Amino acid sequence: MPSRLIVSRDLAELLKLLAHSDRLRLIEELRAGEKDVSGLAVALELPATRVSQHLSLLRAHRLVEERRHGRSHFYHLTNPRLADWILDALPFVDIRTRLDDNDHIDTARALWTAADSRSKH
Amino acid sequence: MPSRLIVSRDLAELLKLLAHSDRLRLIEELRAGEKDVSGLAVALELPATRVSQHLSLLRAHRLVEERRHGRSHFYHLTNPRLADWILDALPFVDIRTRLDDNDHIDTARALWTAADSRSKH
DNA sequence: CCAAAACCTGCAAAGTTGCGCAGGCTTGAA
DNA sequence: TTCAAGCCTGCGCAACTTTGCAGGTTTTGG
Incomplete structure (x- = not known):
């Protein structure tokens, strides 16, 4: 097989x-x-x-x-679902050493999911 | 940012x-x-x-x-959830050229999710 | 037609990864 | 103690990736 x-x-x-x-x-x-x-x-x-x-x-x-x-x-x-799937991987990413707040995953997700690429430079 | x-x-x-x-x-x-x-x-x-x-x-x-x-x-x-997340990517994989049946994704998933690593060589 | 804008592709240098192989360490058995 | 099983690590070569740069194509505006 x-x-x-x-x-x-x-x-x-x-x-x-x-x-x-x-x-x-x-x-x-x-x-x-x-x-x-x-x-x-x-x-x-x-x-x-x-x-x-x-x-x-x-x-x-x-x-x-x-x-x-x-x-x-x-x-x-x-296939836009691919982008969703990628974001689902954030919980597995080890970012605790670089962001100093606790809810880093939510933070990270917000950074991408929010329509913020235009709101800030 | x-x-x-x-x-x-x-x-x-x-x-x-x-x-x-x-x-x-x-x-x-x-x-x-x-x-x-x-x-x-x-x-x-x-x-x-x-x-x-x-x-x-x-x-x-x-x-x-x-x-x-x-x-x-x-x-x-x-984190065993990682393995689940990986399987979620199967719908994005292009395997239509190699498996000749239609429901290739189900087939592929079954190949992994079933406890079949022991049932067959 | 001519020039410039917006992209694309080919190429070569620099870096990274995957692989087998040789050698080393630790554990258990005789 | 000695040997072998089971595993790990370092090394070197081949293959692949990334990146900037130079040069090419298509489209629009004058």
């Missing part, structure tokens, strides 16, 4: 794809909706080339989809 | 830790309960050295814990 092995390989591939802080931030940024490359670059304070490279990787694996309008390329999540 | 950045880094680190098919299989194998290194090596058909190396990595990040008895080292999951 090699199926189990195959599944574990595919799962590992998915996780590897997500295992980069830039890409995680991109995905969580796209949770709010469609956004173009330069918009993402500004929001995450990353060079546009890097954003483009990460998006191309995510696109190759169908995690995001592209829509072109004018000279802008707008990206959106193929 | 660098917190969001920090969280994404920690999350990425966790995902990187899980992004290896051997380690995924180890974690799912330990879902059933404690097991020693050679037991895991036999169950997953992997060289014991490799199993040991993976476990040492998981241990360093507190995903598993060790209990020594005699000359055997028994490992168990620090």
Whole structure:
């Protein structure tokens, strides 16, 4: 029964794809909706080339989809539930050494789930 | 607010830790309960050295814990919910090209959730 | 048509990971 | 005490990733 092995390989591939802080931030940024490359670059304070490279990787694996309008390329999540699933991992993240309050998980989740990417720089 | 950045880094680190098919299989194998290194090596058909190396990595990040008895080292999951969370990712895995039935997700989940690691070789 | 904006891709340097292998430690049995 | 089982760690090589940079394509505006 090699199926189990195959599944574990595919799962590992998915996780590897997500295992980069830039890409995680991109995905969580796209949770709010469609956004173009330069918009993402500004929001995450990353060079546009890097954003483009990460998006191309995510696109190759169908995690995001592209829509072109004018000279802008707008990206959106193929399956927004993925972003929810990622946030479900926060309880397993060891952040107690860096945030000094107790309810760090709620804090962390709030940082992402709230529509706060626009409310503050 | 660098917190969001920090969280994404920690999350990425966790995902990187899980992004290896051997380690995924180890974690799912330990879902059933404690097991020693050679037991895991036999169950997953992997060289014991490799199993040991993976476990040492998981241990360093507190995903598993060790209990020594005699000359055997028994490992168990620090937080079994992690294994559940991993299985929740199966709907996002692209396995349609390799399993030819339709309900591949149920199939895949059954492969892991059932106590079938012993029922078949 | 021409130029600039917005992206994409190829490439090479630097860093990281995975793997087997050799060697070492600890425990239990003879 | 001596041996072997069971496990761990260090080392080195191969393979992969990340990143900036240079150069390319498409679209819009003049």
